[in-house]
Amino acid sequence: MSQPVRHAIARWTVAALLTIAVAYPLSYAPYVRYRQTQPISMQSRLFGGPGETHVFGPIDWLIDTTPLRKPLFLWARVWGVESDFEFARMQRLWGRG
Numbered sequence: 001m002s003q004p005v006r007h008a009i010a011r012w013t014v015a016a017l018l019t020i021a022v023a024y025p026l027s028y029a030p031y032v033r034y035r036q037t038q039p040i041s042m043q044s045r046l047f048g049g050p051g052e053t054h055v056f057g058p059i060d061w062l063i064d065t066t067p068l069r070k071p072l073f074l075w076a077r078v079w080g081v082e083s084d085f086e087f088a089r090m091q092r093l094w095g096r097g
Helices: 003-026 028-036 040-047 057-065 069-078 082-095
Strands: none
Touching: 003 028, 003 057, 028 069, 028 082, 057 069, 057 082, 069 082
16 A cells, blocks of 8 residues: 555544544534433433433543533533533432432
8 A cells, every 4th residue: 555545544534533523522412402302202212211321421421520511511502401411410420429
């Protein structure tokens, strides 16, 4: 494989990873907003019940333990779900003891 091809593959790989690293956390608030439109019976299946992990578990960790809480809460406010984020965070904190 030639050097320019390797550089192109490396650039695309880095671009894809950066896109995922940004899009994944930013998709949490729209997901919560979408979840609100679902019937109650569907909501627990989409989000995970008490004690269950869900696809956004790592984002919950970012909210709870890193300085990204503030920007993620601001993004949640844009989507109208900031109170849902705060409620979920408080539930997680109370659940830890």
